Amino acid sequence: MTADAPWQRAARGAGLLGADGSIAATIFAEMSALATRTGAINLGQGFPDEDGPVEVLEAARDAISAGINQYPPGRGMPVLREAIAAHQSRFRGITLDPESEVLVTAGATEALAATILALVEAGDEVVTFEPFYDSYGAIIGLANGIHRTVPLRAPDFQPDLDDLRAAITDRTRLIIVNTPHNPTGSVFGPEVLQLIIELAQRHDAIIVTDEVYEHLVFEAQHVPIATLPGGRERTITISSGGKTFSTTGWKIGWLTAPAELVTAVLAVKQFLTYVNGAPFQPAIAVGLGLPDSFFTSAADTLRAKRDLLSSGLTDAGFTVSLPQAGYFVVADAAPLGHPDAVEFCRSLPALAGVVGVPITAFVHEDRRHEYASLVRFAYCKRTSVLEDAVARLARLNG
Numbered sequence: 001m002t003a004d005a006p007w008q009r010a011a012r013g014a015g016l017l018g019a020d021g022s023i024a025a026t027i028f029a030e031m032s033a034l035a036t037r038t039g040a041i042n043l044g045q046g047f048p049d050e051d052g053p054v055e056v057l058e059a060a061r062d063a064i065s066a067g068i069n070q071y072p073p074g075r076g077m078p079v080l081r082e083a084i085a086a087h088q089s090r091f092r093g094i095t096l097d098p099e100s101e102v103l104v105t106a107g108a109t110e111a112l113a114a115t116i117l118a119l120v121e122a123g124d125e126v127v128t129f130e131p132f133y134d135s136y137g138a139i140i141g142l143a144n145g146i147h148r149t150v151p152l153r154a155p156d157f158q159p160d161l162d163d164l165r166a167a168i169t170d171r172t173r174l175i176i177v178n179t180p181h182n183p184t185g186s187v188f189g190p191e192v193l194q195l196i197i198e199l200a201q202r203h204d205a206i207i208v209t210d211e212v213y214e215h216l217v218f219e220a221q222h223v224p225i226a227t228l229p230g231g232r233e234r235t236i237t238i239s240s241g242g243k244t245f246s247t248t249g250w251k252i253g254w255l256t257a258p259a260e261l262v263t264a265v266l267a268v269k270q271f272l273t274y275v276n277g278a279p280f281q282p283a284i285a286v287g288l289g290l291p292d293s294f295f296t297s298a299a300d301t302l303r304a305k306r307d308l309l310s311s312g313l314t315d316a317g318f319t320v321s322l323p324q325a326g327y328f329v330v331a332d333a334a335p336l337g338h339p340d341a342v343e344f345c346r347s348l349p350a351l352a353g354v355v356g357v358p359i360t361a362f363v364h365e366d367r368r369h370e371y372a373s374l375v376r377f378a379y380c381k382r383t384s385v386l387e388d389a390v391a392r393l394a395r396l397n398g
């Protein structure tokens with residue numbers, strides 16, 4: 001291998017470049033390309049194939065017509081910050097100052113990136129659960145942080161409390177808690193959340209929550225850490241309109257936190273995007289103000305889709321861990337005689353005309369063997385598409 005060019009060094013250090021200096025190819029891109037090439041049904045990527053509420057879509061069109069097309073304020077448009085505060089009060093019983101405790105971001109992704117870059121110094125440890133949403137690892141790398149993980153194991157993908165105690169130490173700067181969890185669909189119970197707060201207090205760590213699936217919860221109850229005793233004062237709560245309103249392309253996210261933490265994150269955020277999505281901000285504000293019936297029916301509709309795909313996978317011979325929330329179901333291909341999910345996902349378009357993503361895409365190298373045969377499938381798709389996918393998957397069972 002030749003010496004790195006100066007522009008390659010940092011990116012390689014953060015694990016963003018492959019050995020040949022190209023952008024590290026993700027399995028997501030490979031699988032989507034495979035779906036396009038073969039005409040297979042793409043259950044690999046997690047975006048809905050149907051539009052969200054018409055009121056929200058119309059509000060964006062109206063905003064463009066009304067000339068809301070220039071830079072919004074750095075913290076976000078007041079109408080959206082007020083709607084976020086009202087949402088937190090209505091659903092969580094948390095009272096927030098929309099002026100100082102709310103920040104609008106370019107999706108949850110920018111909220112996470114700005115938070116990590118603002119709060120992590122070189123050598124600080126950041127604890128996440130594993131499997132983890134892939135951007136966590138990349139941004140921790142860019143911040144020169146050290147990524148420690150707590151494994152979530154099948155079938156219920158809840159963390160072990162002793163693993164948690166072992167991972168969080170005085171070296172821990174941030175604890176990133178993604179509940180409801182992608183890719184496993186688990187929702188952490190109160191015992192786990194309470195312990196995270198206790199450990200954060202003991203070791204003076206800051207908690208960052210990723211709650212983008214907060215409204216897409218089925219049997220379990222989602223409890224935000226900021227609502228628990230001792231949680232709010234050390235937690236940055238992150239969410240987004242993308243998953244709730246089926247507007248993943250709009251990239252309107254936000255965080256809520258104590259004012260000093262918001263200011264620290266804003267210091268970085270202003271030089272990442274500065275601002276984004278002017279006409280989409282008032283539209284997401286409309287979404288956050290929709291009646292309770294919208295939120296319950298969004299979850300009910302998705303639960304029916306979860307059931308459809310999960311029972312289809314079970315009938316096809318997979319062992320399924322029934323998700324309690326979110327867009328995805330994890331299925332074990334080992335009982336079908338496929339111990340290597342990467343290989344299996346590459347051949348699935350030929351075997352059954354469907355695409356999924358191996359769970360190893362969400363774990364570190366040293367733990368891949370523990371998740372080797374697991375596949376993530378998205379069920380945030382039209383019922384007719386899922387029915388077609390289920391019929392195709394039945395071929396696997398002879």
Ligand SMILES: *Cc1c(COP(=O)(O)O)cnc(C)c1O
Binds near residue numbers: 109133182240248251
């Ligand atoms: C989709 C997703 C995000 C990204 O949210 P955006 O608002 O699109 O940036 C963040 N975290 C998790 C766990 C996700 O599934």
